[in-house]
Amino acid sequence: xxxxxxxxxxxxxxxxxxxxxxxxxxxxxxxxxxxxxxxxxxxxxxxxxxxxxxxxxxxxxxxxxxxxxxxxxxxxxxxxxxxxxxxxxxxxxxxxxxxxxxxxxxxxxxxxxxxxxxxxxxxxxxxxxxxxxxxxxxxxxxxxxxxxxxxxxxxxxxxxxxxxxxxxxxxxxxxxxxxxxxxxxxxxxxxxxxxxxxxxxxxxxxxxxxxxxxxxxxxxxxxxxxxxxxxxxxxxxxxxxxxxxxxxxxxxxxxxxxxxxxxxxxxxxxxxxxxxxxxxxxxxxxxxxxxxxxxxxxxxxxxxxxxxxxxxxxxxxxxxxxxxxxxxxxxxxxxxxxxxxxxxxxxxxxxxxxxxxxxxxxxxxxxxxxxxxxxxxxxxxxxxxxxxxxxxxxxxxxxxxxxxxxxxxxxxxxxxxxxxxxxxxxxxxxxxxxxxxxxxxxxxxxxxxxxx
Numbered sequence: 001x002x003x004x005x006x007x008x009x010x011x012x013x014x015x016x017x018x019x020x021x022x023x024x025x026x027x028x029x030x031x032x033x034x035x036x037x038x039x040x041x042x043x044x045x046x047x048x049x050x051x052x053x054x055x056x057x058x059x060x061x062x063x064x065x066x067x068x069x070x071x072x073x074x075x076x077x078x079x080x081x082x083x084x085x086x087x088x089x090x091x092x093x094x095x096x097x098x099x100x101x102x103x104x105x106x107x108x109x110x111x112x113x114x115x116x117x118x119x120x121x122x123x124x125x126x127x128x129x130x131x132x133x134x135x136x137x138x139x140x141x142x143x144x145x146x147x148x149x150x151x152x153x154x155x156x157x158x159x160x161x162x163x164x165x166x167x168x169x170x171x172x173x174x175x176x177x178x179x180x181x182x183x184x185x186x187x188x189x190x191x192x193x194x195x196x197x198x199x200x201x202x203x204x205x206x207x208x209x210x211x212x213x214x215x216x217x218x219x220x221x222x223x224x225x226x227x228x229x230x231x232x233x234x235x236x237x238x239x240x241x242x243x244x245x246x247x248x249x250x251x252x253x254x255x256x257x258x259x260x261x262x263x264x265x266x267x268x269x270x271x272x273x274x275x276x277x278x279x280x281x282x283x284x285x286x287x288x289x290x291x292x293x294x295x296x297x298x299x300x301x302x303x304x305x306x307x308x309x310x311x312x313x314x315x316x317x318x319x320x321x322x323x324x325x326x327x328x329x330x331x332x333x334x335x336x337x338x339x340x341x342x343x344x345x346x347x348x349x350x351x352x353x354x355x356x357x358x359x360x361x362x363x364x365x366x367x368x369x370x371x372x373x374x375x376x377x378x379x380x381x382x383x384x385x386x387x388x389x390x391x392x393x394x395x396x397x398x399x400x401x402x403x404x405x406x407x408x409x410x411x412x413x414x415x416x417x418x419x420x421x422x423x424x425x426x427x428x429x430x431x432x433x434x435x436x437x438x439x440x441x442x443x444x445x446x447x448x449x450x451x452x
Contacts (some may be wrong), residue, residue, distance in 0.1 A: 001034050001035070001097040001098060001381075001384060001388070002034075002035045002037070002093065002094065002095070002096045002097050003029065003034055003035065003036050003037065003096065003097065003098055003100060003384070004037050004038075004039070004086065004089070004096045004098070004099050004100065004113075005022060005026055005036065005037070005038045005039070005100045005101075005102065006038075006039050006040075006082055006086075006099065006100070006101045006102065006106035006109055006110055007019075007022045007038060007039075007040045007102040007103075007106060008040065008041050008075075008078065008102075008103070008105040008106060009022065009040065009041070009102075010022055010023060010038060010040035010041070010042065010058060010060070011023050012042070013040065013041055013042050015218070016218055017126070017185070017299075017301045017302065018102060018103065018126050020301065021102075021126065021185055021301065022038065022040070022102055023056075024186065024187075024188060024373050025186075025373065025376065025377065025380065026038055026056045027054045027055060027056055027373075028186075028373040028374055028376065028377035029056075029377050029380065029381065030052075030054070030055030030056045031055060031374070031377070032374075032377055032378070032381065034381070035057075035093075036055070036056045036057065037056075037057040037058075037059060037089055037093070037096075038056060038057070038058045038059065039059050039061060039082050039085050039086060039089075039109075040058065040059075040060055040061075041060065041061065041062065041063070041078060042060030042061070042062070043060060043062060044059075044060050044061065044062070057093075059085050059089065061078075061081040061082065061084075061085050062081070063077045063078045063081055064077050064080075064081065072140070072143065075105055075108075076108065078105070079105075079106070079107075079108035079109040079112075080109075082106065082109035083109050083112055083113065086109065086113055090117070095117070095119075096117070096119060097119070097384075097388055098119060098120050098121075098122060098384055098387065098388060099113050099114060099119055099120070099121045099122070100121075100122045100123070100124070101121060101122070101123045101124075101151065101155070102123075102124050102126065103124070103125065103126050103127070103148075103151075104129075104144055104147040104148045104151055107123075107147050107148075107150060107151040107154075108147075110123065110151065110154070110155075111150070111151070111154045114154060118396055119391075120156040120387045120388060120390075120391040121154055121155050121156055122155055122156060122157050122158075122159065122383065122384065122387060123151050123152060123154075123155035123157075123158050123159070124158075124159040124160070124161075125148065125151070125152065125158060125159075125160055125165065125169050126161065126298060126299075127165075127296075127298045128145070128148055128168060128169065128172055128298075129141050129144040129145045129148060130145055130168075130172055131168055131296050131298065132222055132296060134296070145172075148172075148173065149172075149173045152169065152173045152175045152179075153173075153175075155179075156387045156390070156391065157179060157180075157181055157383055157386075157387050158175055158179055158180045158181070159180075159181050159182075159183050159380070159383065160180060160181070160182055160183075160298070161182070161183065161184055161185050161298055161299035161320060162182065162184065162298060162299050162319065162320035162323050163182055163323060164298065164319045164320050164322075164323065165182075165298045165299070165319075165320065166180050166182050168298075181383050183376060183379050183380055183383070184299065184320075184370075184371060184376065185299050185301045185304065185371070185376070186304070186371040186372055186373040186375070186376040187301065187304045187305050187307075187308045187367055187371055187372075187373070188308075188373055189308040189364075189367060189368065189372075191277070191281075191308075192281055192284065192305060192308045192309040192310075194278070194281040194282055194284075194285050194309075201282060201286075202286055205243070205245050205270050205272070205283070205286065206243040206245070206270070206286070207243070209241055210241050210242070210243035211239065211241050211242050211243065211288045211350060212243050212244075212245050212283070212286050212287045212288060212289075213235070213242055213243065213244045213245070213287065213288070213289050213290075213291055213346060214245050214247070214283050214284065214286070214287035214289070214290045214291070214306075214311070215228060215244070215245070215246050215247065215248075215290070215291050215292065215293075216247040216248055216275070216280055216283070216290075216302060217247075217248050217292065217294075217302055218248055218249070218250040219246075219248050219249055219250030219251070219252045219253045219256060220250045220251060220252060221252065221295065222294060222295050222296040222297070223248075223250075223292075223293075223294050223295075224292075224293035224294050224295045224316060224336070224337070225246060225252065225256055225293070226252070226255075226256065226259065227293045227295075227336075227337055227338070227339055227342060228244070228246075228291060228293045228339075228342065229244075229256060229259050229260055229263060229265070229269070230263070230339035231293075231339035231340070231342040231343040231346070232244055232263065232265050232268065232269070232343075233263055233264070233265060234339070234340065234343035234347075235343045235346050235347060235350075236265065236268060238343075238347045238350075238351070239347060239350045239351065242268065242346075242350065243268055243269075243270065244265075244268060244269045244270070245269075245270045245272065245283060245287070246269060246270065246271050246272065247272045247273075247274075247275045247279075247280065247283060248272075248273075248274065248275075249273050249274045253271065253273075256271070257271060281309060284305075284306060284309035284310075284311050285309065285310075287306075287311050288311075288312075288349070288350065288356070289311065289312055289313070289314060289346055289349050289350065289356075290302075290303075290306035290309075290311040290312070290313045290314075291313070291314045291315075291342070291346060292306075292313065292314070292315045292316065292321065293314075293315075293316050293334065293336070293342055294315070294316050294318060294319065294321060294336070295316065295318065295336055295337055296318065296319060297316070297318055297319040297320055297321050298319055298320050299319070299320035299321075299324075300315065300319070300320050300321040300324055303315050303321060303324055303325065303331065304324065304367055304371050306363070307330065307331070307363030307364060307366060307367045308363075308364070308367045310360055310363075310364060311360065311363075312331065312332075312349050312356045312359040312360045312363065313325065313331040313332070313359070313363060314331065314332045314333075314334060314342065314345045314346055314349065315331055315332070315333055315334070316333070316334055316335070316336040316337075316342075317333040317334065317335060317336060318336040321333075324366075326362075328355070328358075328359070329358075329359070329362045330359060330362035330363040330365070330366045331359055331362075331363060332345040332348060332349060332359065333345070
């Protein structure tokens with residue numbers, strides 16, 4: 001199959017887990033013999049050169065170099081660029097079999113391509129605006145929420161990453177349950193095999209005797225770093241040699257640093273800012289525990305990455321995380337938003353090497369047996385095949401021409417008037433009714449053009 005994925009994130013442009021998901025999924029699909037194209041934001045290759053990246057054709061585009069008054073205008077401009085690139089790809093490589101749009105930021109382009117080329121559209125909802133914000137509270141959130149609904153309505157199938165997200169999407173958007181397919185995220189364990197870092201590399205983050213607790217993610221409310229900071233005084237009371245390393249950036253960074261000073265733990269917390277994948281992997285190798293205290297988490301791919309790197313994990317019992325982690329078997333689960341529960345579980349792993357070892361091995365087995373991208377790609381291809389088969393067997397009526405739509409509109413307004421206008425004569429203007437009726441009459445006579 002020739003597949004077209006639309007995503008606003010793709011490495012090296014990464015904001016959250018979406019970029020890694022799209023990269024890993026498309027590479028796994030390509031490894032199984034599919035021709036995969038991705039349109040994503042980014043600087044196009046120098047000189048316009050195009051070549052596959054690990055079997056995947058990644059076509060990067062930039063939004064127009066004009067001022068935009070707000071984020072939504074920028075998103076619309078980006079989607080127009082997606083459409084322009086898709087039309088170019090259609091001419092260059094031939095027709096696609098299916099379009100796959102990732103989240104609401106690609107909804108406009110996905111829907112337009114679906115109807116322009118009469119192709120099936122599959123959508124993945126990675127997270128929802130209502131879930132991220134615990135409800136809809138302002139006009140911007142309301143707008144994004146409505147676009148998410150629109151995308152689920154237009155899609156032939158909606159893919160989500162967990163049972164939790166299936167229930168969330170069904171409840172928020174009233175999507176029929178048989179239209180929603182659960183396919184989890186995955187990891188490629190080979191990406192996390194790093195040699196042990198040198199002592200010099202370790203000193204950048206902690207003293208030789210300190211035991212590293214590692215968090216990586218965006219510094220936003222839903223990731224729960226503020227809960228982790230509140231838990232650290234209790235952790236340090238039980239394990240004075242603990243050291244928290246927080247990797248990532250986000251709007252809460254300044255607030256979190258200030259809170260660390262207020263709690264008197266600033267000397268025991270290292271904020272690294274943004275780190276690349278290689279640095280992340282080295283920190284996994286240095287860490288004794290990885291912690292993900294999310295308040296909202298559709299899936300939690302970072303927990304799987306930590307498992308693949310051989311680090312025992314502590315997670316919040318929320319969203320997709322509670323579907324991944326079995327307490328005491330392949331990780332530890334804390335009550336969401338509860339600093340004391342989080343501290344208790346961190347201390348359990350720091351104090352009990354046997355428990356930490358069992359949890360570490362359980363996590364590795366889980367990743368290898370359940371969350372391998374090859375299996376996930378096969379399941380995704382099964383969805384594509386089912387959708388394409390239904391598409392081929394389902395009548396898709398031709399879209400009515402403009403003339404047909406005008407005739408229907410005129411009839412609906414009462415276009416069968418007894419008094420007829422003189423042939424070829426435009427009646428005096430008396431509102432939209434007369435203009436539409438006269439236009440319909442001209443089209444009926446075969447004299448109207450197929451555009452106004």
